[in-house]
Amino acid sequence: MTDLPDDNTVSATQHALGELAAARADASALDTLANSEVLLPAPEATEDTDPQAVTLPVFEQEDGAQLVPVFTTPDRMHQALPQIHRYHRVPLGALAEGWPSDELSLAIDAGAPEAVTLTGGGVRTLLTHSAG
Numbered sequence: 417m418t419d420l421p422d423d424n425t426v427s428a429t430q431h432a433l434g435e436l437a438a439a440r441a442d443a444s445a446l447d448t449l450a451n452s453e454v455l456l457p458a459p460e461a462t463e464d465t466d467p468q469a470v471t472l473p474v475f476e477q478e479d480g481a482q483l484v485p486v487f488t489t490p491d492r493m494h495q496a497l498p499q500i501h502r503y504h505r506v507p508l509g510a511l512a513e514g515w516p517s518d519e520l521s522l523a524i525d526a527g528a529p530e531a532v533t534l535t536g537g538g539v540r541t542l543l544t545h546s547a548g
Contacts, residue, residue: 428452429488433530443545450512450545454486454524455493455503470504474520483521483533486511496527508542515539 432448457473472484486508487493493503511522518536525531534542 426488429454430525430528430530433488433524433528433532436532437530446542446545449524450509450542452488452508453505454488454508454511455490456484456486456506456511457493457497457500458502458504460502470506472516472520473500481521482519483523484511485523485526488525492525492528496525509545512539512542 428448429452432445432452435442435445436449456470459471459473474482474484476482485493485496486506487496487503490503493500508524515522515536520536522534522539523531524534526533
């Protein structure tokens with residue numbers, strides 16, 4: 417685990433999520449989100465686990481859709497995934513840059529009022545905002 421983002425950064429990210437969740441996706445909200453850091457749940461460490469290795473945690477929904485959850489705070493992560501206690505703090509733009517498949521969606525703050533789920537194409541669109 418690493419240091420947490422400061423409250424102002426988290427607040428700005430959550431505000432941007434709220435704008436997107438309410439279908440008010442403006443360039444400012446997308447830019448804020450694209451340049452934010454999120455918490456990526458990590459499996460429990462074992463002796464042969466590299467603590468710096470980042471593996472996307474893929475969850476399959478009942479309809480067969482696959483998604484990767486990320487969170488803005490440890491509290492939000494714990495509410496959605498109480499069994500997970502470890503995470504990596506990663507730039508959302510870096511996740512978008514290495515996104516593996518259009519079949520894989522990204523869920524940001526699942527279970528929260530501002531939760532947003534992006535398709536694989538939506539994740540790639542986010543990358544264009546992090547680069548600009």
